[in-house]
Amino acid sequence: MSKSEMADEALFLLLHNEMVSGLYRTAEQGDGENGRCITKLENMGFRVGQGLIERFTKDTARFKDELDIMKFICKDFWTTVFKKQIDNLRTNHQGIYVLQDNKFRLLTQMSAGKQYLEHAPKYLAFTCGLIRGALSNLGIKSIVTAEVSTMPACKFRFFLAECLYFMHNLYPEVNDINYCYWKLQL
């Protein structure tokens, strides 16, 4: 990695950290406050994702299909933002995709143990929004959730519009489609 790339990456990591801690610093203490911060981060990610994909796909050929778009997200998009590719992509071919990153860049600065596991969601919300925003500008409505079991590995689940009706029947209590960490097993 060149010096300039290293600095670019550091800039993103530092800015992201500032955004997360800045948001939590100004937030009041309270039960609902964590959820509100997560939603704000997710929304910020959404807008950044929209802008980024717009610039990024300006000169690329039109995508063949949904899977083609997903591959683009896993390779080009991920490499630009996180300097590595997604390690594993799975799908049920019915609108659910699971992307696994075994060394997710925004978690590598934290200890690999279990002690910071509860803090992981605030470092994932922005990225969930980022992908959702990117997909949205490519014409795909989705819900993106993230799950960490062992740091710094991370799974991102995409639920595309086609499976949402089914999901809603399965989990009628879930109303906020922008932010929910569903425990659905794929």
Add this chain to the structure above:
Amino acid sequence: MSKSEMADEALFLLLHNEMVSGLYRTAEQGDGENGRCITKLENMGFRVGQGLIERFTKDTARFKDELDIMKFICKDFWTTVFKKQIDNLRTNHQGIYVLQDNKFRLLTQMSAGKQYLEHAPKYLAFTCGLIRGALSNLGIKSIVTAEVSTMPACKFRFFLAECLYFMHNLYPEVNDINYCYWKLQL
């Protein structure tokens, strides 16, 4: 500029915009609120600047003197963050430096006319902090202010510790040394 560099730059610009607008969106309306947002952005910039310079100077030779540091900021540091060098560097050799960027990256997205001039300070505060943080980790205590007369050109003024005592005598009413847009002419 390669595709990856372009995307890196877009990521920074988009994140910065989100940070500014996110902060202003959550701020309450009020007289003092703009100042508080500016201070927050400046502080965020400070911490990012500290982290960035740490990674950036890891393998560089020790700086000869103050001017050497300033040249590094104008060339390497500026190029990494803003993808261009500073256009002009001046100093009075008594602790005041003026850096001029004729096409400052964070202002180029705004119209070049006068109508958005009043919004310029919120797009400069982060950068003032960024430089102050970088200098601080290189052992130089400073105040950094910015001034725009014609968009997207911008002047950054550094007041180093040695001139602050003099400044304070000149402007005894200025107490917040972290944030002040002094009108001192160099």
